[in-house]
Amino acid sequence: MTPSNQHDEKKPFPWHLVFFLGPGLLIYVVFSVYPLLDTLVLSLYNEQQGQSSFVGLQNFITLVTDDTWSQAFWNALGNNFKFFAIHMLVQNPIGLLLAVLLSAPKLRLSGTYRTLIFMPTMLSVVIIGFVWQLLLSPIWGISEDFLYNIGLGQYFDAWLGKEGSALITLAFISVWQFVGIPMMLIYATLLNIPDDIVDASVVDGANSFQTFWHIKLPLILPTIAMVSILTFVANFNAFELIYAVKGALAGPNFSTDLMGTFFYRTFFGFQLQQGSASMGAAVATLMFLIILVGVMLFLFFIQRRIQRFQF
């Protein structure tokens, strides 16, 4: 930096820099960075009848401890961790399996499978939510008939309508839609593993499971870590699926409430409760902190421990 600084004095004002960087930076700062910082500040204020006063951390204390707020907050947070856990335990293993199968050498039609399996990922979460709502509807009965045909008919239930199963069902719908992302990213990493390494392990007498476990898996771990953090951010930001299928009240009895829907209700109000910008900002700030902690943990621990292999 120092040599260029010395030149700066002689050079004319760098108008080209303003031209290239200015417009993009301006829009980004005004409509993304500033609102985010403003939200963090707003969460420290309380607005009543147009008067705003500084209240410190009172909004957060209310959220975490007050009877009317804390129950909804902890419920949404807990649900969100369940939602994330199901993604981690189901979406990523299935994505991994599909990627390994797709990358089998000389596999015919692999491009076609890839394109078709990725298809649901392209559609709006809202549309996917409605599609599954119809398919799982006891009125239409497609799922029920299907389960009877394979002899599991007695297990059918109105899963989306029951408190105990609605959240899990929605998580599975989301997994079904987004399994293409881990599949695609892991598949890309697998393709980049040079044949020599794999061949060498085969020559050493490793079977295909051993080759996968000892050679390929360590090489795709960084990708799995990245997929995990992408899933984490997306899950703690999820709103559309719940809103489309269950509405802002995230029924039945708030059993499908996530941080996103809780944020929406807090900000805009629902039923008798009035919307509050400062409480909404407090919820958004907590979501921000959760996501920030997740991303930091990823950067400092996982990313540091796992070596990136370059070929």
Add this chain to the structure above:
Amino acid sequence: MKLLDRLMPSSGIRQVPKSVTIHAVLLAYTVIALFPIIVVVINAFKERRAIFRDPLGLPDSDSFTLVGFQQVLLRSDFGLYSWNSLVVTILAVGLVLLLGAMAAWALTEYKFKGNLLITFLFAMGIMIPIRLGTVSILSLMVSLDLVNTLTALVLVYIAQGLPLAVYILSEFVRTIPKELTEAARCDSVSEYKIFFCVILPLLKPAMATVAVFTMIPIWNDLWFPLILAPGEETRTITLGVQQFVGQYVTDWNSVLSALTLAIVPVLILYTIFSRQLIRGLTSGAVK
């Protein structure tokens, strides 16, 4: 694998059942991925009775009907919603590409005070979702008098798309040989001309990847249309479908047709651009 075949010629025999298993699993999952979409689309063309009597059957001459689509087009302004989505998506993606390429160029090519800070600021935006700032974005749009305008959506989507665009395009700018720009500078070509005539054309393949990644979340977004532009005149297709299905939830023909109208154009575009998208995903553009 050639080596393997040479070392163990007999393995060719064992590979047959293995590849059959692989195909069986992949085919099964492909069916799982497509089945729900196909069921919705085929039933949109069937009469109400046929939808319930035989949900898996294809529409035949008896059961074929377009009544659902007529109802959708009659009761809601799907043409307008699609147009709104199209305008917002094209403007936002176009500006993300242009402004993103310009910013990526400036941040990688020039050394100046604050370069690192601005690069970091953009990088943060890749991970921190813009909707966390919604409370302030809404009050900002109110004070700018932009609520219920498509401009509000375009501005927010540019801010949403820029971080990833700047990141991917910066990686790409770094691979452009320095000699190219230095030769141009020796010929005293202006910085503007270097960018627009030399660099921008070279960025095209990376820009295609960025375009696809930027386009999908914008087209599919419900959050910002719902909050910033819920009015009838500015409704996007995703919001329009959401409102329509919520309103006519018991009219199966209409609901299935509305979903089909939302699904089919995306699938057609996806089929056309899937090569580009998948190449972008698998080329390591997003690491």
